[in-house]
Amino acid sequence: MILLQKQDYHKVTEHLRQITVNHLFARFIIEQKVDGKVFVDNPENPTTFYILHPYSMSLLFGNVDNIEFNSALVAYLLNTDKHRQTFEWLQAPEKKWQAFLSDTFGDRFVAVEENRGAVNDKIEITTRVNFKFNKEKFEAISAMITVDKQVVRTDTAHYDAIRGAVIPENFWNNRDDFFENGVGFTSLSDNEVASTAFSSFIFDDTLEIGIETAQPHKGKGYAFAACSALINYCIENNYEPAWSCKKDNIGSYRLACRLGFEPTFTLPFYRLNY
Structure with a gap:
């Protein structure tokens, strides 16, 4: 996961337009209406994207087959280096990414009502409408x-x-x-x-x-x-x-x-x- 510089945010635009769910929070960042972070697999020709809004909302989409990116993503989601000091809500609207997350973290998934906001090694799952x-x-x-x-x-x-x-x-x-x-x-x-x-x-x-x-x-x-x-x-x-x-x-x-x-x-x- 490589932090994309703001002058290169335009490289994300066409890929983001392919996402059909509500993603205005991500677009707000890409068009530099608010300061956020954009992580990619390759800053020269990005195909995998992780967009983080300061309100702790994130969007994951794009190519799912980049092993190096995926390895860094797993470490990020598990917060192995303790970079995250608050909860983060992640959307992965594409079925391929939902399958990746399920295959990778299935044993950590827990329903929100079962975890009740506890800070532990679980990933809570609910439904966004x-x-x-x-x-x-x-x-x-x-x-x-x-x-x-x-x-x-x-x-x-x-x-x-x-x-x-x-x-x-x-x-x-x-x-x-x-x-x-x-x-x-x-x-x-x-x-x-x-x-x-x-x-x-x-x-x-x-x-x-x-x-x-x-x-x-x-x-x-x-x-x-x-x-x-x-x-x-x-x-x-x-x-x-x-x-x-x-x-x-x-x-x-x-x-x-x-x-x-x-x-x-x-x-x-x-x-x-x-």
Whole structure:
């Protein structure tokens, strides 16, 4: 695994376009919208790729037959040199790579519910779901549901107040970058940030939605209100809303369906320990 220099990221573009699952986080790196890392088998003519987002999401794809790369990959995934100090979530959308991972690490695989986040030598497996937005369904649902929450465009004060894992600062280089190139909507409870829906990635005509809700306000409609506002923004500005989540993230999965998204594709999702 060789670290690819940024000036050579263009060598990844055509290969990445062959990936059909949601990979906007990887594209964000390749087009240098956020700082990440790209590892390849050969920097001159790369055919195998491992793209790592700073939010600890990674994408593995390309040629599976490079023995030297694969050896380094196994050491990396097992964290043998202790380079990783946090969990990492890996997607390998191609069947050939899923087979390689199963053959190599099958005895270490464990279901998420069996490991429960323990730090050990196991690789947790869950399922990641890609959704497709159904505008007609969203509009029908919106017509039946009255949003009674105060929702405003996310400003700098809200940005600084948002707490949690899925928040803008984990997906954009900095606050200025987010407000210049992204967008968010925040639902308020007594002027306190209850939930924020924001663009985790924007490319061409697609906007991927990130959502974080403060613990005291979960299950009270604040996330639905914030997401609805962001989806309406997408519709008004000709963006296709995108949504992906773990299947066992029941809250996110149900919220997506309630907003008119329909599950279209699933793939294994590997949590790498450290």
